Amino acid sequence: MTKLKRIFMYIFLTAAAFISVFPILWMIISATNQSVDVTKGRLLPGTHFGENLTNLLQTIDLVPALMNSAKISISTTILSLLIASLAGYGFEIYKSKAKDVVFTILLLSMMIPFASLMVPLYRMFGSISQTMPAIGIDTLTSVVLPTVTTAFLIFFFRQSTKMFPKELVEAGRIDGLSEIGVFFRIYVPTMKTTYAAAAIITFMASWNNYLWPLVVLQSPEKMTIPLLISNLGSSYSPDYGVIMMAIVIATLPTAIVFFLMQKHFVAGMMGSVK
Amino acid sequence: MKKMMMLLMASVLFLAACSGSDSADGGGGSEQDSNKVTIWAWDPNFNIAALNMAKEMYEKENPDVEIEIVENAQADIVQKLNTGLSSGTSKGLPSIVLIEDYRAQSFLQAYPDAFHDMSDSFNVDDFAEYKIAPTSFDGKQYGLPFDSGVTGLYVRTDYLEEAGYTLEDLQGIDWNEYIEIGKKVKEATGKDMITLDPNDLGLIRLMIQTAGAWYMEEDGVTPALAGNEALKQAFEAYKGMMDADIVKPNSDWSQFVANFNSGDVASVPTGNWITPSVKAEASQSGKWAVAPIPKLSVEGAVNASNLGGSSWYVLNGDSSEAAADFLGKTFGSNADLYQQLVTEIGAIGTYKPASGGEAYEKADEFFGGQKIISDFAGWTEEIQGLNYGMHTYAIEDIMIVEMQNYLNGKSIDDVLNDAQAQAEAQLK
Amino acid sequence: MSSKTKTATIGSSSSKKFGMNSKMKSTLIGWSFVMIAVIMICTFYFYPMVQALILSFQSGTGTNLEFVGLDNYKRLLTDSTFLTAVKNTFIYLIVQVPVMIILALFLSVLLNDRTLKWKGLYRTAMFLPAVTSLVAYSVIFKYLFANDGLVNTMLLKFSLVPDAINWLADPFWAKVTIILAITWRWTGYNMIFYLSALQNVDQSIYEAAKMDGASAFQQFFKITIPMLKPIILFTSITSTIGTLQLFDEVMNITKGGPGNATTSISQYIYNLSFKYTPDFGYAATVSYFIVILIVIFSVIQFKVAGDRND
Structure with a gap:
C-alpha cells in the first residue's frame, strides 16, 4: 500500500470513529449538565453530575430495576446461545432436505412484526396464568420465554457453522466422542468468537427490550430499566439532565458486556485460532 | 466440556431461582383481593402527586383498603390497556386508570363491558359541564372528571x-x-x-x-x-x-x-x-x-x-366497588382535596363546589400578581361542551x-x- | 486442530461421508439438536402468528370484532396512509441497507488489516453505537438534529450551509435524519459479524494473492466477498427485515412526521392498534403484508447471493 493510501485510510477511520463516539460522548457530558443546558446542546461538562445522580436515585427505584434487567438479560443470553447454537449446528451438520424446509419455515418467524404478535401472545400468557401463575403474566419468566429462541440467532449460528471446518467433526468421531460430545468439546471451543458476538447481540437486545416487558410486566417492583426511562420522560416537566444520567447508567451494562466479550474478538484476530 | 456443563447447571439454577422468587411474591395477583386498589396514572408532578394526596386522605378513614399507585407513561398505559382489555383476561389490569378525555370514547366503545358504571358514585352536576360528554357513554357516566384542560x-x-x-x-x-x-x-x-x-x-x-x-x-x-x-x-x-x-x-x-x-x-x-x-x-x-x-x-x-385534560375510570373486577368508593369519596366530593391540589401542585380540578375558596384567590407573583387560578376557574365555566368522539387522533394524523x-x-x-x-x- | 488451510475447500458434501452409522440414528440425532428451538418457535411465534392470521380476516373496534372476509386486504389498497408508509419504508430500504452493508464491510476489512495501528481503539469506537440503547440514541439524535441543535450550529459555523437545515420538520431532511440515525446505530453492529467472520478467513490466502500481484481491490472482491458470502447474506436479510419492521427510531425521533413523511409500516401497525381506536384485525392485515414482502425479498436475496451452490 502506498503512503498516500495509508494516510487516507487513517483519516477515514479517524473520522468514522469520531462520528461513532461523539453522540455518546455528548450523552455522558449531558449527564453532568442541568436540564436547560441539555436541551440547548451544551458541549462542555457541567457541575451537576452529583445533583442529577441524587435526583435520579430519589425519583426512581434504580437498583431493583437494574437487578430485574440483569436477571432477564443474563438468563435470556445463556439459554438463547445454547438453544440457537445447538439448532444452528444441527441444521448445518446434519443437513437434510426435510431440515432445510423446517429451517426455512423457522426463518418466517423472524418476519412478522412483533406489534401484531403481542395481543395473541398476551392472551396466551393470560391463560397460562390461570394454571401456572409462576410463569404467567407479570413474572420475569414470562419476559424471557418468548424472546429466548429467535430464528435470527439460529440463522446466525447456521451461517457461521458453514465456515466451521467440518472434518473436525469427523476427527472427533474417530477419537470416540459422542455426537453431543463433538458439539461441546470441539464445536463450542472453536466457535468462541461466534459465541462472543452472539452473546453481545443477545444481551443487548434483551437488555433494551421494551415492547414485550411493557405489556407483560405490571407491578412496579418488576420494572426493567427501559420501562423506567420511559416513565422518566413522561412528566410534563421532565429533567433532561436526570434523563441523560439514567440513559448513561442504562447503557453501562451493555458496554461492560461488550468490553468483556471483545477480548475474545481480539484474541481471535491476533490469529490465536490453532 | 466440564466448563460448559458448569455453565449450563449454573444457568438452570439461576433461572430456577428467578422464577422461584417470582412465585414467592405472588405474581402481583391483585384481582383476588377486593380491598386492594391498584391505580395507573402518568406524570409524577401532577397526577401521581394528586393521587398520593387522595390516598393519604382516604386511608385515614379506611385503613382496611390498600391503595397502590403505579406510574406509567401515558402512551404505555394506553398500550397496556389495549393489550390487556382485548385479550379478555382481567389479570394484571388495575382497578382505576387515568384516561385522557380525547381517548375516552374510544375505550368506552371498544371495550363496552370493561368499565364500571360510576353514575351512582358521585354527583354529575358537581362537575364542569364540558367534561361530561367525553366521559359518559350510552347514557351512563363512566368517568369521574379530573383536571381541567382550560x-x-x-x-x-x-x-x-x-x-x-x-x-x-x-x-x-x-x-x-x-x-x-x-x-x-x-x-x-x-x-x-x-x-x-x-x-x-x-x-x-x-x-x-x-x-x-x-x-x-x-x-x-x-x-x-x-x-x-x-x-x-x-x-x-x-x-x-x-x-x-x-x-x-x-x-x-x-x-x-x-x-x-x-x-x-x-x-x-x-x-x-x-x-x-x-x-x-x-x-x-x-x-x-x-x-x-x-x-x-x-x-x-x-x-x-380546552386542551387535554383527563378523567378517572374504574375497571370491572373484584375490587371495583372499593375503587369506586375511593374515587367517590376523594375526587368525587372532597372540596378540601381540591383546595390542597391547587395550593400544592397547581392542579385545577373541574369540581365546581371547590372553585372559590382561599386557594383559588391567591395572587401569583410570578404572573405579576395575577390571580391566575381564579381566572382559569372562570374560563372553565365558559368552555363549550363537546363530544370528542372516537377518532380524534386518527383524524388528527390525517x-x-x-x-x-x-x-x-x-x-x-x-x-x-x-x-x-x-x-x-x-x-x- | 490443524484445519488452517482447508476451511475454504470444505463443502457440505462432507456430511455425506459418514454414512457408517445407521441412517436412522443419524437422522434422529440431527433432529434432536434442533428440537428445542423448533418447539419454542412454534409455541411463541407460529401459534400467535396463526391467531394473527385469523384476526386479519376480522375488523371492528377493540373486542367488537366480526369476520369481514377479505375486506381488510381490499382496504389496504386504497389506504393512503398505508401506501405512504410502504413508500417510505422502501426508500429507507433502498437507500439505507446497501449503504450500511458496504460501509460495514469496508470498515471491517480496513480494521482486519494486520499492519493497522490503534486497531483496538478504532474498533471499539465504531462498535460503541451498537451498545447504546434505542431510547438513548433516539433522544440523542433528536437533540443533535434539533433546529438549533449541535449539527446545525456546526454546519452554520463552518458556513457549509447558508441557512439552518430543518432536520426534523422538513419531509426530505427528516427522512435523511432517520437514515443517518439508523446507519450510525447499526453499521458497527453489522461490522461485528463481518469481523468475527473475517478471522475464519485464512491470512495465508491473502498472502498468496499478494504474491500473485493482486491489488487490494482485487483481494477484496475475489477473496473477501466470496468468503464472507454466507455472513453477508445473513446481514443483508436481517437488515432488510429490520428495515421493513423499522419502528423505534421513527417513533422516537420524528413520530412519523412531519405529516407522514417518515412513517414506517410498523409504526402504522402500532398506531392502528394502540394510538387510534384499536382495530386489531386491520392491524394484523397490515403486518401480513410485511410478511409477504419480506418473504419475496428473502427469496430474491437468497437467489442473488446464490446460496444454493455453496
Whole structure:
C-alpha cells in the first residue's frame, strides 16, 4: 500500500470513529449538565453530575430495576446461545432436505412484526396464568420465554457453522466422542468468537427490550430499566439532565458486556485460532 | 466440556431461582383481593402527586383498603390497556386508570363491558359541564372528571410593552388580531410570537373548541371536516401565522418548553397545566401574564377553550366497588382535596363546589400578581361542551398531512374535502 | 486442530461421508439438536402468528370484532396512509441497507488489516453505537438534529450551509435524519459479524494473492466477498427485515412526521392498534403484508447471493 493510501485510510477511520463516539460522548457530558443546558446542546461538562445522580436515585427505584434487567438479560443470553447454537449446528451438520424446509419455515418467524404478535401472545400468557401463575403474566419468566429462541440467532449460528471446518467433526468421531460430545468439546471451543458476538447481540437486545416487558410486566417492583426511562420522560416537566444520567447508567451494562466479550474478538484476530 | 456443563447447571439454577422468587411474591395477583386498589396514572408532578394526596386522605378513614399507585407513561398505559382489555383476561389490569378525555370514547366503545358504571358514585352536576360528554357513554357516566384542560394565552408582558401593547389589548381578541399583534411584537423585539410543532395540531383543536366545533359530528363517529367553518378558519389562522413569520418551530415537548424558557417566544396559547413549566424559569418572574385565549370569528365562539385534560375510570373486577368508593369519596366530593391540589401542585380540578375558596384567590407573583387560578376557574365555566368522539387522533394524523399540503399551496376547500374523504375511508 | 488451510475447500458434501452409522440414528440425532428451538418457535411465534392470521380476516373496534372476509386486504389498497408508509419504508430500504452493508464491510476489512495501528481503539469506537440503547440514541439524535441543535450550529459555523437545515420538520431532511440515525446505530453492529467472520478467513490466502500481484481491490472482491458470502447474506436479510419492521427510531425521533413523511409500516401497525381506536384485525392485515414482502425479498436475496451452490 502506498503512503498516500495509508494516510487516507487513517483519516477515514479517524473520522468514522469520531462520528461513532461523539453522540455518546455528548450523552455522558449531558449527564453532568442541568436540564436547560441539555436541551440547548451544551458541549462542555457541567457541575451537576452529583445533583442529577441524587435526583435520579430519589425519583426512581434504580437498583431493583437494574437487578430485574440483569436477571432477564443474563438468563435470556445463556439459554438463547445454547438453544440457537445447538439448532444452528444441527441444521448445518446434519443437513437434510426435510431440515432445510423446517429451517426455512423457522426463518418466517423472524418476519412478522412483533406489534401484531403481542395481543395473541398476551392472551396466551393470560391463560397460562390461570394454571401456572409462576410463569404467567407479570413474572420475569414470562419476559424471557418468548424472546429466548429467535430464528435470527439460529440463522446466525447456521451461517457461521458453514465456515466451521467440518472434518473436525469427523476427527472427533474417530477419537470416540459422542455426537453431543463433538458439539461441546470441539464445536463450542472453536466457535468462541461466534459465541462472543452472539452473546453481545443477545444481551443487548434483551437488555433494551421494551415492547414485550411493557405489556407483560405490571407491578412496579418488576420494572426493567427501559420501562423506567420511559416513565422518566413522561412528566410534563421532565429533567433532561436526570434523563441523560439514567440513559448513561442504562447503557453501562451493555458496554461492560461488550468490553468483556471483545477480548475474545481480539484474541481471535491476533490469529490465536490453532 | 466440564466448563460448559458448569455453565449450563449454573444457568438452570439461576433461572430456577428467578422464577422461584417470582412465585414467592405472588405474581402481583391483585384481582383476588377486593380491598386492594391498584391505580395507573402518568406524570409524577401532577397526577401521581394528586393521587398520593387522595390516598393519604382516604386511608385515614379506611385503613382496611390498600391503595397502590403505579406510574406509567401515558402512551404505555394506553398500550397496556389495549393489550390487556382485548385479550379478555382481567389479570394484571388495575382497578382505576387515568384516561385522557380525547381517548375516552374510544375505550368506552371498544371495550363496552370493561368499565364500571360510576353514575351512582358521585354527583354529575358537581362537575364542569364540558367534561361530561367525553366521559359518559350510552347514557351512563363512566368517568369521574379530573383536571381541567382550560386554556389561556400565556404572554410575556415585557415584550408586549416594547411593541406598544398592554395586557388590556389581549382581552377578547380573535386569532387574526393575535397575528397582527404578533407581527408588531416581532418587529419590535425580534422574538417570535408562538412556537409550534408541525406534528401536533393541539392549537387547531383548541381553536375550533372556542367555536364549539370538532373534527366529528355530534354522534362522535361521522367525520365533519369538509365545510367545517371553524376548522377552515383555524387552518387559515395557522397558515396566517406561518406566512407572517412569527412561528418558531419545535419538534418535541422539550424544545417546546425550552423555546419559552429561553425567552425566544412572546406567547404560549395552551392548557393551564403548562404553568409549572413556565414557572420553572424563575428568572422570568414578573414578566408573564395570562390572557383569555383568542377565539375564532365564528358566531357563538367564546374566549375559552380546552386542551387535554383527563378523567378517572374504574375497571370491572373484584375490587371495583372499593375503587369506586375511593374515587367517590376523594375526587368525587372532597372540596378540601381540591383546595390542597391547587395550593400544592397547581392542579385545577373541574369540581365546581371547590372553585372559590382561599386557594383559588391567591395572587401569583410570578404572573405579576395575577390571580391566575381564579381566572382559569372562570374560563372553565365558559368552555363549550363537546363530544370528542372516537377518532380524534386518527383524524388528527390525517389533518397533519393535509396541513402540510395546505401550507404548500393547496386550496383550503380541497384540503378539507380530501381529509373528509380519507377519514371516511379509514373510519368505516 | 490443524484445519488452517482447508476451511475454504470444505463443502457440505462432507456430511455425506459418514454414512457408517445407521441412517436412522443419524437422522434422529440431527433432529434432536434442533428440537428445542423448533418447539419454542412454534409455541411463541407460529401459534400467535396463526391467531394473527385469523384476526386479519376480522375488523371492528377493540373486542367488537366480526369476520369481514377479505375486506381488510381490499382496504389496504386504497389506504393512503398505508401506501405512504410502504413508500417510505422502501426508500429507507433502498437507500439505507446497501449503504450500511458496504460501509460495514469496508470498515471491517480496513480494521482486519494486520499492519493497522490503534486497531483496538478504532474498533471499539465504531462498535460503541451498537451498545447504546434505542431510547438513548433516539433522544440523542433528536437533540443533535434539533433546529438549533449541535449539527446545525456546526454546519452554520463552518458556513457549509447558508441557512439552518430543518432536520426534523422538513419531509426530505427528516427522512435523511432517520437514515443517518439508523446507519450510525447499526453499521458497527453489522461490522461485528463481518469481523468475527473475517478471522475464519485464512491470512495465508491473502498472502498468496499478494504474491500473485493482486491489488487490494482485487483481494477484496475475489477473496473477501466470496468468503464472507454466507455472513453477508445473513446481514443483508436481517437488515432488510429490520428495515421493513423499522419502528423505534421513527417513533422516537420524528413520530412519523412531519405529516407522514417518515412513517414506517410498523409504526402504522402500532398506531392502528394502540394510538387510534384499536382495530386489531386491520392491524394484523397490515403486518401480513410485511410478511409477504419480506418473504419475496428473502427469496430474491437468497437467489442473488446464490446460496444454493455453496
